[in-house]
Amino acid sequence: MSASTVPASSWDRVRGYAPPPRYLPVVATFALFVGLYGVGGMRYEGLSDPQVLLSLLLDNAFLIVLAVGMTFVILTGGIDLSVGSVVALSTMIAARTLELGWSPYLSIVAVLLTGTLLGLLMGVLVHYFQIQPFVATLAGLFLARGLTYLISVKSISITDPTFTSLAFKTVYFGEYYLRWTAIVALLTVVVAAFVLARTRFGRTVYAIGGNESSAVLMGLRVAATKVGVYVISGFCASLAGLLFSLYILSGNSLHAVGMELDAIAAVVIGGTLLTGGRGYVLGSLLGVLVLGMIKTIIAFDGTLSSYWMRIITGLLLLAFVVVQRFATRRQR
């Protein structure tokens, strides 16, 4: 019973360090990413350029932010299907309000507020009305998409000077560069990782995913936390929407169709269990990068059709879920 409970000295711990099993999925995703990058770098000229990695970040900034929000929800054992639609709604609100001549800052506030409120609404439905997260956020998916059409059925391009300058604002590291959007995405990851690891709110998220009724009996703030994760996901979705509108500089009801599924795929590939309680935002970041890397390799290859992206994503998802299944079974 008391095996492996011998108090180890710090030196022993350093010397005998092996990553605890709970980090293995993230390590696996990281290895996969490195592997893809390595193989791609050998096969295709130019892919090993570090700028490819940076471009990966800036091309997927919005997806990273989405995946971060999704990670919170999935960690509690829930799911948020509405985020793709909220991204579309956000691009539309931004484009339309700017077209109406709003101040860009007011426009940003309007976008973030809408997403956050939608998240709050779904969180309340899920927790207080005890509606399955799948159904509540499916309703949110249709609602947000419908609202987008209500604002405009046509595509509206964004020409506001503040927005366009934000969109192209670049940070240089020697000869390599990043856009601000990517930096916002990375900041989101850092803040989320801190919140999850080191705050009571974050630990409560894991506790709910581990065993919700225990969390209640332990006197944790389950209600606030459960609603909170949907609020965070809604906020992240609208933030991602802003990044997406900066990336694409238009508002369109057809933007981001199915993007929620990409986000879920990234989270799962990043090692987070759909049943909740296990996973890290860092994994989700890596999940997005893996998906992005596959896309990049296909683009570099040039002979592969883009649908290969979908096929490979599907296979990867399958592989990861099966591997997780075995990993968790061994633990029990």
Add this chain to the structure above:
Amino acid sequence: MTQLARSKAVAPPGTDRPPVIEMRDITISFGAVTALDRVSVRLFPGEVHALMGENGAGKSTLIKALTGVYTVDDGTVLVDGERHEFHSPAASQAAGISTVYQEVNLVPNLTVAENMMLGREPRRFGAIDVRAMNRAARKTLLHLGLDVDPATVLEDHPIAVQQLVAIARAVGVQAKVLILDEPTSSLDADEVEKLFAVMRRLREEGVAIVFVSHFLDQVYEIADRMTILRNGRLVEERMVAQTPRLELVRLMIGRELETLERLDRAPRTEAEGGAPLLTAIGLGRKNSLEATDLQLFEGEVVGIAGLLGSGRTELARLLYGADHADTGELTVRSERRRLRNPRQALARKIAFSSENRKAEGIVGDLTVADNMLLALQASRGWLRPVPQATRTRLVRDYIEALDIRPADPTALMRNLSGGNQQKVLLARWLIVQPEILILDEPTRGIDIGAKAQIQAKVAELAEKGLSVVFISAELEEVLRLSDRLVVMRDRHKIDERPNDDVSVRDVLEIIAGEAREQGDRDA
């Protein structure tokens, strides 16, 4: 206060301290039903106080009144002589009352330290200080004599350790009163000892411990005083040492229980049975059971004794085909064939009632009638429904024969007490008219009355020629019912003997091997 304590003769000797908790004339009703009727309980610092009573006696209602889950309709709760009203679990916890429930109410995916400290983690600059948290947790664990690394993940530990961590969490809040509600039901003997060591330590420190358990042995081993409840009323407050077992049982059920005596059955031997009905030779499965031989004759009850993890359940599952045997052979009547699944077993008139009543037994949202008929319907196949008249007759007959309460076929299964659920499960298997019935822990966690009824039924069925494999953690029960005894340890059979004049102590000695010293345990 002190005066009141002296006015009854049962204050713990050597203490003239006032009670830490005094519940006076507590009454709680749900609609027209009075769950507790003017019940008074006193808890003194530094005692283990057993709360005794059958299911439905009001034990859990009383506990929930004390922990603030239920609000008291009438009566007063005094903590250290001061009146308190608990409207929420948080209020009760703030007054120093902590509870550990039967199921470990922790989160498996976080570390031991986090589980102990969740909600009150030490923080520095707004962030959780993991080091300080681990240090504090280790301190509490060491204080309880537990050598557990607080940084390890909870689910990597056995249930017993998890249960102890739950207690560590509870006492970490400076508990004055610790309520343990059936903490031992899933622990084996060694683990129970560990739990008791912690309880003794806390008792020495002056914590008042409320202990609820169905195991009389454990109550007699650890408790100092007890309060006996029956039908929502206080029967008596007693010192444990001055209350013989039979008297306690009488107080709990309110009548003499003849079934506690040995059931009168002429023991059967293989001599009169002729060929065995079932023969297993070298039956085994990797990582679960080593090669085991077993024979079962017609009308015979074979009792399987052994601790948790001894392989008793594994053997049952192999006999029934619920798990696959890797080695050995199984002969049922004259057909030699290893069973691959429960369907094949059922077709050979073998029935199996699992120890895991909740997960592998009842379907909570179906009615009593549906639950009873599940196995019969399954064995007929979905294309041949059981005629309505037959259904009604069967259900009525079995409700009556097994004295199932409420006697309402349309009641939802989950609303029945554990004992009655178990009777419905027994009925489910009896309806398919098996010739071999495997019962794994059929009486676990149910009250003494229902237990006696189930035992009597098993004995009666065996008289009529049913062969039974009876598995139970309670050795008394196994000895009472069996014709032949199989003792298991560490995943294999270590002994087999006819059950004549075998005592609990004999069995314990067999299980413990020669090494165990005599007098370690009283039968």
